[in-house]
Amino acid sequence: MKWAYAVAAVGALVLPVVLAPGQLTVFILLGLSAMAVVGLSLLMGYAGQVSLGQAAFTALGAYTSGLLSLHHAPPLLALVAAPVAAALAAVVVGVPILRLRGHQLAFATLALQILLLSVLSGAQWAGGAVGLQGLPYLSVGGFELDQDLDYAYLVVGGVLLVSLIAHRLVHSRVGRGLRALATGEMAAEASGVPVGAYRLLVFAVSAAFAGLAGGIYCFFLGYLAPGSFPVLLSIEYVVMAVVGGLGSIAGALLGAALITVVVQLLTSLATQPGMPSYAPSVLSYAVYALLLIAVVLFVPKGIVPTLRRSL
Amino acid sequence: MGELAQYLVTGVGLGCAYALTGSGLVVIYRVTRVVNFAQGSFAVLGALTVTTLLAAGLPHGVAEGLGVLLAGLVGVLVGVVATGKPGTTPQAGLIVTLGLGVFAYAVEIFFWGDQPRSFPGLPGAVGGIQTHYLLIIGVTAVVLGATALLFARTDLGRALTATAADPYAARAVGIDVVRMGLFAFAVGGALGGLAGVLITPVQQVSFDSDVALVVSGFSAAILGNLTRPGLTLVGGLLLGVVQALVGGYLSTAYQSEVALIFMLVVLIARAGRRDLVEAA
Amino acid sequence: MIEARDLVVRYGAATALDGVSVSVRAGEMVALIGANGAGKTTLVNTVCGILRPAAGELRTSGRLALVPEGRHLFGPLTVDDNLRLGAWRDRKNRDTGHIYQLLPELVPLRKQVAGRLSGGQQQMVALGRALMGRPDVLVIDEMSLGLAPRVVENLAGHLRQRHAEGLAVLLIEQNARLALDLCSRAYVLEAGRVVAEGPSAELAGSTEVATAYLGLES
Numbered sequence: 001m002k003w004a005y006a007v008a009a010v011g012a013l014v015l016p017v018v019l020a021p022g023q024l025t026v027f028i029l030l031g032l033s034a035m036a037v038v039g040l041s042l043l044m045g046y047a048g049q050v051s052l053g054q055a056a057f058t059a060l061g062a063y064t065s066g067l068l069s070l071h072h073a074p075p076l077l078a079l080v081a082a083p084v085a086a087a088l089a090a091v092v093v094g095v096p097i098l099r100l101r102g103h104q105l106a107f108a109t110l111a112l113q114i115l116l117l118s119v120l121s122g123a124q125w126a127g128g129a130v131g132l133q134g135l136p137y138l139s140v141g142g143f144e145l146d147q148d149l150d151y152a153y154l155v156v157g158g159v160l161l162v163s164l165i166a167h168r169l170v171h172s173r174v175g176r177g178l179r180a181l182a183t184g185e186m187a188a189e190a191s192g193v194p195v196g197a198y199r200l201l202v203f204a205v206s207a208a209f210a211g212l213a214g215g216i217y218c219f220f221l222g223y224l225a226p227g228s229f230p231v232l233l234s235i236e237y238v239v240m241a242v243v244g245g246l247g248s249i250a251g252a253l254l255g256a257a258l259i260t261v262v263v264q265l266l267t268s269l270a271t272q273p274g275m276p277s278y279a280p281s282v283l284s285y286a287v288y289a290l291l292l293i294a295v296v297l298f299v300p301k302g303i304v305p306t307l308r309r310s311l
Numbered sequence: 312m313g314e315l316a317q318y319l320v321t322g323v324g325l326g327c328a329y330a331l332t333g334s335g336l337v338v339i340y341r342v343t344r345v346v347n348f349a350q351g352s353f354a355v356l357g358a359l360t361v362t363t364l365l366a367a368g369l370p371h372g373v374a375e376g377l378g379v380l381l382a383g384l385v386g387v388l389v390g391v392v393a394t395g396k397p398g399t400t401p402q403a404g405l406i407v408t409l410g411l412g413v414f415a416y417a418v419e420i421f422f423w424g425d426q427p428r429s430f431p432g433l434p435g436a437v438g439g440i441q442t443h444y445l446l447i448i449g450v451t452a453v454v455l456g457a458t459a460l461l462f463a464r465t466d467l468g469r470a471l472t473a474t475a476a477d478p479y480a481a482r483a484v485g486i487d488v489v490r491m492g493l494f495a496f497a498v499g500g501a502l503g504g505l506a507g508v509l510i511t512p513v514q515q516v517s518f519d520s521d522v523a524l525v526v527s528g529f530s531a532a533i534l535g536n537l538t539r540p541g542l543t544l545v546g547g548l549l550l551g552v553v554q555a556l557v558g559g560y561l562s563t564a565y566q567s568e569v570a571l572i573f574m575l576v577v578l579i580a581r582a583g584r585r586d587l588v589e590a591a
Numbered sequence: 592m593i594e595a596r597d598l599v600v601r602y603g604a605a606t607a608l609d610g611v612s613v614s615v616r617a618g619e620m621v622a623l624i625g626a627n628g629a630g631k632t633t634l635v636n637t638v639c640g641i642l643r644p645a646a647g648e649l650r651t652s653g654r655l656a657l658v659p660e661g662r663h664l665f666g667p668l669t670v671d672d673n674l675r676l677g678a679w680r681d682r683k684n685r686d687t688g689h690i691y692q693l694l695p696e697l698v699p700l701r702k703q704v705a706g707r708l709s710g711g712q713q714q715m716v717a718l719g720r721a722l723m724g725r726p727d728v729l730v731i732d733e734m735s736l737g738l739a740p741r742v743v744e745n746l747a748g749h750l751r752q753r754h755a756e757g758l759a760v761l762l763i764e765q766n767a768r769l770a771l772d773l774c775s776r777a778y779v780l781e782a783g784r785v786v787a788e789g790p791s792a793e794l795a796g797s798t799e800v801a802t803a804y805l806g807l808e809s
Binding site: 050052096097099100102103104106107108110111112114115118122231232235238239242278281282283285286288289290292293296297300 | 348392403406407409410412414417424526567571575582
């Protein structure tokens with residue numbers, strides 16, 4: 001597997017320079033998805049929880065950064081605040097809802113995201129349905145990140161950061177406890193693993209990753225709307241996490257990359273002249289759906305863990 | 312008739328659609344233990360099919376009936392994919408139905424585009440109340456009544472309950488557990504389709520209406536822990552009436568949040584009670 | 592009725608049955624005894640077609656009905672509904688009347704919900720449900736487990752009567768004394784193998800079986 005990491009690292013460093021502008025945007029969005037998916041994969045794989053509301057934390061992060069920078073907070077502070085706010089929100093809602101299991105948690109997280117979106121759409125201070133516009137670029141000590149290339153490397157750094165944090169978490173005492181938690185809760189509880197606290201910790205960390213992705217997104221695009229974070233985005237994250245392999249960091253990265261690239265290829269195919277206007281959405285929905293179903297039924301552990309086992 | 316009465320009837324009408332969707336979830340969950348996330352898609356597919364059939368000149372009644380039938384058939388397909396492969400856990404089934412819901416988007420946009428659609432319902436009004444709401448209420452009463460009779464009074468219904476209660480024993484007496492599951496999916500699909508067909512004349516439907524519908528149906532059904540049809544009906548009606556009252560007296564902006572908050576409160580309260588029981 | 596030869600059943604890597612041969616002829620009442628984990632329930636599930644053998648031959652003829660271990664009634668349904676489902680395969684013969692004649696103890700319970708009955712009553716319903724299919728051979732898994740001696744004696748009496756009318760029975764029991772008392776022939780199962788078989792009287796007389804399964808000192 002070492003060579004795969006090497007290829008990925010070289011690709012992440014070289015690609016931004018060689019990609020065409022439109023492709024660079026896709027690269028950046030891919031990286032942002034990857035950050036949120038690493039968190040979700042951790043939550044689903046290590047805490048055994050299904051969340052259909054991960055994009056809510058992306059939205060929270062994005063709006064935190066956006067609102068702070070509109071109110072003239074230093075952009076770097078606004079960016080750092082994004083994961084913090086998402087994690088805090090996760091702790092607040094996590095205490096009541098993490099007692100739910102399986103489909104109940106799935107629906108509860110979905111409900112929370114829809115509620116958040118409708119609050120944002122109705123809130124004057126958040127720009128309502130139009131959202132926030134004219135957001136400044138990110139700047140650090142007088143250096144302004146105003147090129148796509150800057151954001152590409154920022155995202156590479158972000159993915160690396162969340163992957164390292166996730167790696168540390170997985171290989172810590174907490175990680176071992178979490179594995180026990182996902183496999184046999186009662187046994188873990190009996191052996192003194194603080195199940196509730198660990199589950200909340202993963203939920204918060206997972207939210208922070210999505211929040212950071214949202215923060216970068218806000219500076220990269222310069223505008224935000226509730227419609228940028230639909231329920232479907234959360235489902236997309238789930239597809240990426242499941243396809244790559246739950247609980248696997250490399251799986252999350254691969255899942256995000258694979259789905260983004262496949263959907264992008266199909267979209268460019270579907271926007272060829274002569275194709276009907278509905279072709280891009282039909283094809284991308286079909287791809288999400290079929291990949292998700294095929295992987296759940298035939299590669300239930302996901303691609304990366306399955307490959308690891310057979311190598 | 313007064314404003315309040317109007318809101319009540321509208322609310323009960325909406326609530327009927329939620330109760331039908333929720334009952335579909337309950338029938339499927341009881342027999343297969345799968346929470347069918349694609350439940351809202353049955354409603355959307357059924358309703359969109361009716362728009363096409365009516366445009367093709369089919370009379371009312373026939374078009375609606377065929378729409379419901381199609382939803383039932385789609386239910387069987389969903390069941391085959393979600394439970395047909397041996398060893399598929401209910402959790403995996405939930406994710407599969409999530410995928411099927413997204414797949415339905417592709418199908419719906421392909422055939423009907425992404426704009427909202429509607430078709431005329433029963434015209435006219437009685438005392439300021441759209442007659443169509445009365446139709447929704449009447450049809451729901453008959454259909455849920457018939458479903459209750461199916462479960463309580465027929466051997467097929469008993470076999471469904473038996474499969475839900477003890478699949479091993481069901482197999483031991485020769486009940487085909489997989490077929491019962493598919494039958495439950497067919498009933499669930501038809502109930503979902505009926506909800507869509509009934510509600511569309513008073514509330515437009517588009518390909519992504521399924522999320523709001525499945526959430527409302529789940530909210531209705533969660534009151535009875537996804538297993539109690541009676542409480543699902545109560546939950547649906549309660550939800551519809553509260554929504555109509557909120558929409559009428561407060562603001563329509565808060566209408567859709569009612570179901571979500573209701574669901575969260577019920578879920579959290581139930582989990583709290585379960586924790587207490589476990590601690591005791 | 593039941594003819595199993597050299598059955599092998601595995602769960603993953605574990606071998607639950609390792610070359611078991613068992614037969615029940617028409618009208619015969621045969622016991623299968625053995626301790627927990629000997630493979631009795633595995634054999635039952637294989638004979639009833641719920642498990643598939645990895646090797647060996649299994650032939651059954653006539654109608655076979657199962658009274659599963661732990662009763663496995665349909666808890667939310669009434670006694671009468673439980674009985675009706677016993678004839679699920681036979682749409683035309685779902686009338687429960689003859690069962691109430693055979694097992695009159697069930698008459699006052701017919702409208703009661705099965706999940707709320709006592710263990711003995713449940714076992715009686717389970718027996719009735721199995722008899723609903725008018726079987727030629729009845730497989731009973733752990734009939735006496737957890738029941739009071741008086742209840743067991745009552746059930747055994749019913750079983751004797753059905754046997755006298757020609758029903759073949761394969762009785763799986765931990766209570767070897769009861770099994771040998773009821774049945775003419777028996778198999779002793781241990782760790783997935785048949786370690787002893789023969790007429791009940793012979794087995795009851797064997798010191799080996801007596802010490803291992805009847806709790807008797809030699």
